[in-house]
Amino acid sequence: MAEERSEARPALEVADLSFAYDRKPVLEALTLAIAEGEFVVLLGPNGAGKTTLFSLITRLHDSRHGEVRIGGFDVRRQAVQAHARIGVVFQQPTLDPDLSVAQNLDYHGALHGMSRREASSRAEAQLARIGLAEQRRTRVRRLSGGQRRRVEIARGLMHAPRLLLLDEPTVGLDIASRRDLVEHAHQLCAEEGVAVLWATHLIDEVRPGDRVLVLYRGRLLADGPAETLSERLGVDTLGEAYDRLVGEENA
Ligand SMILES: Nc1ncnc2c1ncn2[C@@H]1O[C@H](COP(=O)(O)OP(=O)(O)OP(=O)(O)O)[C@@H](O)[C@H]1O
Numbered sequence: 001m002a003e004e005r006s007e008a009r010p011a012l013e014v015a016d017l018s019f020a021y022d023r024k025p026v027l028e029a030l031t032l033a034i035a036e037g038e039f040v041v042l043l044g045p046n047g048a049g050k051t052t053l054f055s056l057i058t059r060l061h062d063s064r065h066g067e068v069r070i071g072g073f074d075v076r077r078q079a080v081q082a083h084a085r086i087g088v089v090f091q092q093p094t095l096d097p098d099l100s101v102a103q104n105l106d107y108h109g110a111l112h113g114m115s116r117r118e119a120s121s122r123a124e125a126q127l128a129r130i131g132l133a134e135q136r137r138t139r140v141r142r143l144s145g146g147q148r149r150r151v152e153i154a155r156g157l158m159h160a161p162r163l164l165l166l167d168e169p170t171v172g173l174d175i176a177s178r179r180d181l182v183e184h185a186h187q188l189c190a191e192e193g194v195a196v197l198w199a200t201h202l203i204d205e206v207r208p209g210d211r212v213l214v215l216y217r218g219r220l221l222a223d224g225p226a227e228t229l230s231e232r233l234g235v236d237t238l239g240e241a242y243d244r245l246v247g248e249e250n251a
Helices: 002-008 050-057 079-084 101-111 116-129 145-156 175-192 226-232 238-250
Strands: 012-021 024-034 039-043 067-070 086-089 163-167 195-200 211-216 219-225
Touching: 012 050, 024 050, 024 219, 039 175, 050 067, 050 163, 050 195, 067 079, 079 086, 086 145, 101 116, 101 145, 116 145, 145 163, 145 175, 163 175, 175 195, 211 226, 211 238, 219 226, 219 238, 226 238
Parallel strands: 039 195, 039 211, 086 163, 163 195
Antiparallel strands: 012 024, 012 067, 211 219
């Protein structure tokens, strides 16, 4: 059965995926796979196509050129099963600032068909994990930027997805909060086995050992551990490797 089959499949599979806005190509023949529990950085400058890729994975946009599967489920033909396995933290904050932390999470649970009791017990567990259990009745507008981002991640995990997409989640955060959030996402992978795809244009968010996908002008220029990329290109740092890759593209 399809449900059983999904467990053995990668959390995300993208095959030969292309997309254009009004005939302007934005993604070109992307192919990649992410295993359960893997943390992967999608690194690329503004306009590289990161948000567009997320939009295709979540089906905000549709493409007939290529295929996207979540846990083995095709996002076009098996949309319900695929969507149940994706959590998303969008670039722009989407919590309701006038609702409490718990209300925001409960609402998300209801949208995913959870009973009130189930949603509230999931919310409690998520808030305990991010150290915000005591703020459950606090209105979101009273939280710091870093706390809000953590609540967004907690909300994205309410329905226990196997893949979490984070689109530039540290925008607007100070250095310490950014570092905390990166650490938090790594913990999720290690402790809960969630696959994380972390989109950013900030090289300093890549940690040693992270797998990095370099996306530039809609094409994947590299895919591998940060160290391997710099070694392969004969340079000392990921920053230099990135400049070299993008420079060659522009030459
Ligand atoms: N709705 C749209 N209509 C037309 N072009 C678009 C649209 N959205 C994005 N683009 C273009 O597609 C390209 C990729 O944009 P995208 O937002 O996916 O990049 P990104 O890597 O997420 O960058 P950013 O970090 O700035 O969001 C850019 O050239 C952008 O101008």
